[in-house]
Amino acid sequence: MMNATERIDQMIAELADWRGATFANMRAAILAADPGIVEEWKYMGSPVWYCDGMIAVANAHKGKVKLTFAHGAMLPDPGKLFNAGLEGNARRAIDYLEGDEVDADGLQGLIRAAIDFNRSVAKKKKRGSSA
Numbered sequence: 001m002m003n004a005t006e007r008i009d010q011m012i013a014e015l016a017d018w019r020g021a022t023f024a025n026m027r028a029a030i031l032a033a034d035p036g037i038v039e040e041w042k043y044m045g046s047p048v049w050y051c052d053g054m055i056a057v058a059n060a061h062k063g064k065v066k067l068t069f070a071h072g073a074m075l076p077d078p079g080k081l082f083n084a085g086l087e088g089n090a091r092r093a094i095d096y097l098e099g100d101e102v103d104a105d106g107l108q109g110l111i112r113a114a115i116d117f118n119r120s121v122a123k124k125k126k127r128g129s130s131a
Contacts, residue, residue: 011047015060022065022096025048026058031105033111053118055111068093068109075113078104 012023031037032050040048049055054070072082072092084093
């Protein structure tokens, strides 16, 4: 049985077109953002990244690679990377189309902001609970 990292490696290898390279670049930027990031394989075959809570889930679609941030609406996006799901009040997504470059620095900033958000929520929960 493959672990999550092996399954994601296999999925990227099977994306023989531009989506494989885009997915690999996106994943490398995510993992480089923080050493505590953990990869999982969930939701019937989707890579999901966690650090003190869910950060984002990715999917390869026919014409795009989609990276959806669980709490994207709460994150600063100075690089204006979010270009999908903007109407929602929780999630935000980045749709990468053929020819789009992955802005590694901008993406890592969003990943770090998501981790900060997860940690702030965890602290509030911890403060609010009584033993």
